[in-house]
Structures are given as structure tokens and as C-alpha cells.
Amino acid sequence: MNIKTFFPWLSACALLLGLVPLSGQMAPGVYMAETGGIQHEIKTNGDYFIYSAYKTETPEFLRTLGGFSKVEDTFGGPKLIVLLEFNSDYEKDALRQLSIPISVNGDMLELDWFEKLRFTKQEENTQDLDGAWLFATRGPDEGQDRRGDANTRKTLKYLQDGRFQWVAYDTEGFKFMGTGGGAYGAQDGTYTEHIGYFSRDNSRVGASLSFDYEVKGADWHHKGNNSRGEPMYEIWSKRYGAQKAP
Known part of the structure; x- marks a missing residue:
């Protein structure tokens, strides 16, 4: 066996014997x-x-x-x-x-x-809002300034296969400000979160919150009442830096 065939043969044997991680x-x-x-x-x-x-x-x-x-x-x-x-x-x-x-x-x-x-x-569960989103501004959209990737302070919302998580952080100084997550559903204009963990208040776990949603271009318009029962209107922008752009 010459040197050109020896190393591929050795690698294959090592893999079969479990000596090399899959x-x-x-x-x-x-x-x-x-x-x-x-x-x-x-x-x-x-x-x-x-x-x-x-x-x-x-x-x-x-x-x-x-x-x-x-x-x-x-x-x-x-x-x-x-x-x-x-x-x-x-x-x-x-x-x-x-x-x-x-x-x-x-x-x-x-x-x-x-x-x-x-x-x-886990099983795949593709839904309307899957992907990475950054909080952009309070609604309605009237051309006001927006937060984006250029801003060090970010609130990321990441949704995938029926699971959601938001994270508030500042990349300047690596400051962490809070997170929450759990299961979610998005269908026919209604977005529902079922809270499974919340860094700021463990007693919120088990609560469910429903909101109206509409996707306009690369924006997610998110309306309803927050956890304190106060009306809210948020606009989130698709973050292509944390996912493959279409």
C-alpha cells in the first residue's frame, strides 16, 4: 500500500472504530x-x-x-x-x-x-414569523429614527420551530439586560407566546400573551397589551445578519 492510499484507509478505519468523532x-x-x-x-x-x-x-x-x-x-x-x-x-x-x-x-x-x-x-414547526428580528421602533411608522445593527443596544427576538426568545443586550461593554422565552404560535394574524422562562421575574412563567401581527415588507408590526395590560405597538425589523437572506 503506497502513501497516497494509506492515510485515507487509516482515516476510514479510525472512523469505523469510533476513534474519530462523527x-x-x-x-x-x-x-x-x-x-x-x-x-x-x-x-x-x-x-x-x-x-x-x-x-x-x-x-x-x-x-x-x-x-x-x-x-x-x-x-x-x-x-x-x-x-x-x-x-x-x-x-x-x-x-x-x-x-x-x-x-x-x-x-x-x-x-x-x-x-x-x-x-x-425537535420536530420542525415552520410558522409565519420564523427568523431573527431586531426591535426597530414604536409604532405607528411615521418615518422616525430606528434602532438597527449599527446601534450597540439591541433587543433580538428569535423564533424557530415553535420556540421563541427575546434578548436585550448592549454589545458595548457586553451588557446583558434580560431575556425571556418559551413556546409560540403565529397563525391568521394572531401571535401567542407561552412563557417558559423569564430572567426578570420567574413568577411570570406559565403566562400566555396574545397579540395581533402583520408583516409589511421586512417589518413585523406587533400590537396588543403588554404583561402589565398596557397597550403597545412595536415594529420589529428582519435581521439578515443572523440568518441567511432569501
Whole structure:
């Protein structure tokens, strides 16, 4: 056997023997894992990654972080690389980037992180508002100034496969200001959130809020009453920097 055929043969044997982690890109979707009463949730579209951890039996928000992501093949195996935009534990750990060994096998995802986490991909549930959105302005739209990617202070709302999460943060100083998330539905102009975790008030978990929605171009017009019963009208703008543009 010559040198040109030896290394491909050796690599194939190592893979079959389980000496090399399974490779492959992480498929877009929502992934869930549970360890010791803690729910671990990942939302990813292949270019952006959000991780959240929370307790459900006695509701308690624990942690969230997220940013722009990719999977790199390295000599030691594939690694998930995430350039963080926000990190709720930044004052404790000062993390701005993740490099996590990853293995993918069908719908199973394993991250060898602060502990070995084994995630299962959830069923696809495509809906009208899926995608990444940035808060732009209060409605109605009368040509007023808008917040966007150029502004360091952002409120991101990320919706995918029936799961939603909003995150308020400032990239200047890496300041985290709050988050909440859970399940959602969007149909026939009605958007409903079922709160599964809320960093500012755990007692809000279990509540459901319904709003009217309309998509106009790249804008999501969001109307209804907030959690305090006060009328609100928000305009969110599609964020193509955190997703693949059509």
C-alpha cells in the first residue's frame, strides 16, 4: 500500500472504530436536553446559535448566551465556534467566544462543554414569523429614527420551530439586560407566546400573551397589551445578519 492510499484507509478505519468523532454540520433547528432537572435549549440556523438553561418544575432562569456560529473541522474533531453577542454570565466568566467539541449523529447532537450534553432535535414547526428580528421602533411608522445593527443596544427576538426568545443586550461593554422565552404560535394574524422562562421575574412563567401581527415588507408590526395590560405597538425589523437572506 503506497502513501497516497494509506492515510485515507487509516482515516476510514479510525472512523469505523469510533476513534474519530462523527463529523457533519449541525442541522438548523431547536435542540433539547435535560440534566438534573435543568432544561437545556439550543436554537440555531447554522449561522447563529442561542443556548439557554432554565428549570421547569420550580421555574427558574439560569443562563443564556448566543452569537454568530460555525462548525470547524480540526485535527481533534469538529468544534462549534461561537462569537458571542451576549452572555448573561459575562460578569462571572468574561466569555466572548466559545470553542466546543461537537459530534452529530442524525438528530442527536453532543456538546462536550461544561458537562457532556446530549441534545435531541425537535420536530420542525415552520410558522409565519420564523427568523431573527431586531426591535426597530414604536409604532405607528411615521418615518422616525430606528434602532438597527449599527446601534450597540439591541433587543433580538428569535423564533424557530415553535420556540421563541427575546434578548436585550448592549454589545458595548457586553451588557446583558434580560431575556425571556418559551413556546409560540403565529397563525391568521394572531401571535401567542407561552412563557417558559423569564430572567426578570420567574413568577411570570406559565403566562400566555396574545397579540395581533402583520408583516409589511421586512417589518413585523406587533400590537396588543403588554404583561402589565398596557397597550403597545412595536415594529420589529428582519435581521439578515443572523440568518441567511432569501
